[in-house]
Amino acid sequence: MLEVVGVTKTFALGAERVVALEDVNLALGEGEVATVIGSNGAGKTTLLNVIAGTCRPDRGRIKLAGQDITRWPVHKRASLIGRVYQDPLRGTAAQMTVLENLALASRKGRRGLGPLVGRRRLALREAVAQLGMGLEKRLAERVAHLSGGERQALTVLMATLTRPKLLLLDEHTAALDPANAERVLKITEDLVRENRITTVMVTHRMDQALAVGERLVMMHKGRVLLDLGYEAKRGLRVEDLVALFRKVGVADDALLLAELPGNGWAASAAAKEGSHGLVQIRAA
Amino acid sequence: MLFLHAAEQGLIYGLTALGVYLAFRVLAFPDLSVDGTFPLGAAVAGTLVLRGLSPHLALLGALGAGLVAGAFTGLLATRLRIPGLLAGVLTMIMLYSLNLRLMGRPNLPLLGRPSALVGLARALAIPRGYEALAASGIFALAALGLLLLFLHTELGGALRAVGQNPEMVRALGTNPENLVVLGVALANGLVALSGALASQYSGFADVGMGIGTLVAGLASVLVGEMLLRPRGILPHLVAVLLGSLVYRLAIALALRYGAALGFTASDLRLVTALVVLGALAAPVLRTAVRGGEA
Numbered sequence: 001m002l003e004v005v006g007v008t009k010t011f012a013l014g015a016e017r018v019v020a021l022e023d024v025n026l027a028l029g030e031g032e033v034a035t036v037i038g039s040n041g042a043g044k045t046t047l048l049n050v051i052a053g054t055c056r057p058d059r060g061r062i063k064l065a066g067q068d069i070t071r072w073p074v075h076k077r078a079s080l081i082g083r084v085y086q087d088p089l090r091g092t093a094a095q096m097t098v099l100e101n102l103a104l105a106s107r108k109g110r111r112g113l114g115p116l117v118g119r120r121r122l123a124l125r126e127a128v129a130q131l132g133m134g135l136e137k138r139l140a141e142r143v144a145h146l147s148g149g150e151r152q153a154l155t156v157l158m159a160t161l162t163r164p165k166l167l168l169l170d171e172h173t174a175a176l177d178p179a180n181a182e183r184v185l186k187i188t189e190d191l192v193r194e195n196r197i198t199t200v201m202v203t204h205r206m207d208q209a210l211a212v213g214e215r216l217v218m219m220h221k222g223r224v225l226l227d228l229g230y231e232a233k234r235g236l237r238v239e240d241l242v243a244l245f246r247k248v249g250v251a252d253d254a255l256l257l258a259e260l261p262g263n264g265w266a267a268s269a270a271a272k273e274g275s276h277g278l279v280q281i282r283a284a
Numbered sequence: 285m286l287f288l289h290a291a292e293q294g295l296i297y298g299l300t301a302l303g304v305y306l307a308f309r310v311l312a313f314p315d316l317s318v319d320g321t322f323p324l325g326a327a328v329a330g331t332l333v334l335r336g337l338s339p340h341l342a343l344l345g346a347l348g349a350g351l352v353a354g355a356f357t358g359l360l361a362t363r364l365r366i367p368g369l370l371a372g373v374l375t376m377i378m379l380y381s382l383n384l385r386l387m388g389r390p391n392l393p394l395l396g397r398p399s400a401l402v403g404l405a406r407a408l409a410i411p412r413g414y415e416a417l418a419a420s421g422i423f424a425l426a427a428l429g430l431l432l433l434f435l436h437t438e439l440g441g442a443l444r445a446v447g448q449n450p451e452m453v454r455a456l457g458t459n460p461e462n463l464v465v466l467g468v469a470l471a472n473g474l475v476a477l478s479g480a481l482a483s484q485y486s487g488f489a490d491v492g493m494g495i496g497t498l499v500a501g502l503a504s505v506l507v508g509e510m511l512l513r514p515r516g517i518l519p520h521l522v523a524v525l526l527g528s529l530v531y532r533l534a535i536a537l538a539l540r541y542g543a544a545l546g547f548t549a550s551d552l553r554l555v556t557a558l559v560v561l562g563a564l565a566a567p568v569l570r571t572a573v574r575g576g577e578a
């Protein structure tokens with residue numbers, strides 16, 4: 001479904017040249033869900049940007065659903081790609097209602113002179129009811145009134161509403177409190193599975209990277225260091241990942257810790273992992 | 285008489301206020317080209333009427349000219365990445381020369397020439413004395429209605445989203461730049477139509493009649509918002525028209541009774557700018573005062 005072939009991207013930072021992606025290759029089958037982990041500056045977000053079209057690779061090609069989209073502008077790719085960012089504010093129009101936001105998403109790319117909501121109301125109401133957040137009773141409310149979790153759940157629904165060929169998730173639960181992060185992640189997994197959407201999910205949380213999807217991609221300094229399939233991923237634990245990180249050169253505890261978001265992570269990791277691995281590192 | 289004339293002007297300039305609302309509030313694009321498209325509408329309609337065209341077709345010509353000029357500003361801002369304010373200033377300056385060339389002189393007298401306002405009122409058998417009020421009311425309400433409908437279409441919805449989150453619009457498959465061009469074009473179409481009506485109402489087109497159009501439009505928008513505190517599109521559009529009426533009434537009163545306080549007509553733009561300044565600065569000043577108290 002998705003093919004990233006030999007993609008290289010270099011940024012000029014003053015006089016310095018920073019290699020954000022170096023000969024990155026990645027192939028995902030239809031409906032396959034891959035999580036991507038890596039320290040800051042590993043190139044995770046740049047990879048998503050290159051796929052979504054917000055930045056153009058220096059070399060290499062992007063293919064999606066049998067088409068070479070390397071030179072397509074962002075808005076054209078949007079017919080095939082849904083994207084959710086870390087910041088819940090980025091995915092919605094705050095001063096428009098829940099229903100209007102959904103309607104805009106349901107008519108991706110098609111902007112005629114027909115009514116924005118009109119007869120779509122019922123179908124959209126049904127779709128938003130599936131989130132289980134009671135938003136179907138708040139259709140006429142402006143999105144600005146929603147909480148971060150509600151807003152992000154709505155964004156995920158909007159991104160998957162037209163069943164895109166590919167869903168890009170850029171740490172989309174990182175800005176939420178642990179309970180909401182879990183809810184939004186659950187909603188995401190349900191929607192992705194139900195619609196069989198090929199998905200690339202960038203995350204900082206190793207437990208999430210292991211628990212979600214059937215592929216695991218580890219990036220470091222612009223390269224794909226590790227690309228594990230379902231079988232290899234299944235037996236993996238967080239401490240194994242940490243060991244892998246150390247092995248490939250992210251041996252510095254400080255760097256490893258720097259990438260862990262402080263709030264929420266330790267608690268959920270502790271709950272899941274007892275006093276193993278990362279929690280020990282954190283305490284050290 | 286004072287109230288009647290103020291109401292007529294409030295409705296005619298209400299079209300300008302609606303255009304400014306569309307650009308400034310909906311698109312978040314403070315568009316100075318309206319200072320050029322207001323007289324452009326007057327110049328185009330005036331010239332066409334003097335050539336013998338019907339005043340209604342002349343209005344259409346003005347509308348078209350405004351759309352083109354607005355699209356030009358939109359293209360400068362999006363395709364050439366010129367900052368919005370500067371793009372508007374450039375269009376405005378170009379239009380100044382263009383308007384002069386179009387009219388052939390700085391002022392075009394239209395007194396005694398056919399007017400769309402009078403024509404419309406006659407067709408509807410409006411009682412004498414209220415022709416201009418009824419006709420300008422019809423134009424203003426029609427513009428409000430069409431704008432209301434448009435903003436609830438798929439296209440209009442996307443336009444509203446652009447002002448709030450262009451990145452989201454792009455991610456939802458529409459090029460926000462095209463929407464900005466469309467929105468600024470529509471805004472200037474409304475303003476040019478307003479200028480054409482104003483010229484037929486007052487009996488002349490003048491190359492200088494556009495100075496302060498944006499600021500006066502903003503004043504109407506802000507006054508309306510202060511009065512009604514609108515939520516939603518319809519209340520907002522109504523507030524803008526109401527703001528225009530109140531603003532024109534305030535001007536009429538100031539001109540009538542201001543002399544006693546030492547005001548003259550030439551102080552008008554200063555006072556208008558101060559009103560806009562105050563309204564725009566209010567949130568900051570309020571916070572500063574509160575911060576000082578805490």
